[in-house]
Amino acid sequence: MLRISYTCFYKADIMKLNRYHSSYHKTFCAAIIIILLSSLHLRAQQPSKLVAYVGIVNPIVSLSSGTITPNFKDSYQVGMPTGINILREGHLGFSLEMVPYIKIASGNSKMSNFLFHPGVLFPIGKEFTFIARAAFETSGRYGLTPVLSKVITHGQAGKLFLATPFPVRFGNEQKISIAAAFQFGYIF
Structure with a gap:
């Protein structure tokens, strides 16, 4: 049963x-x-267009807990952004960026951080682009990075651009930080 x-x-x-x-x-x-x-x-x-780029990013200054820290005070940090953009003519695009950072202090250098940086591209005219990026760092920090980018020259094989990222970071038991940086790179 x-x-x-x-x-x-x-x-x-x-x-x-x-x-x-x-x-x-x-x-x-x-x-x-x-x-x-x-x-x-x-x-x-409309067909999509795939482009790649490489560049150098120099953090200039950061603000956390009311303290302003310039990049060149006790150490120097530099990043090498490498990415792929998927673009549609006159429309939104998608960007996938990866940035290893190197820190130089007291005569020693090491890779200090790796940033995974996906984002959405918003063309705003006259070769200016606003990029809204999410940020995930191996240091345990995360956040957002608004970026204003401008193509400055056209060559036969690609374009040279300048950008100003403004990283905002949270997490890893640290206070919120806001920074400014200068980036230049080559789109091919």
């Missing part, structure tokens, strides 16, 4: 799981079809 009730219970569970799996499968397939059709529609409107 116990075996029969266990078997009935087991069969009922399997039937419920099959119904759940079937509805989940239908919903998942419908979502994939909608995404594919949407991407085909967007692709038909």
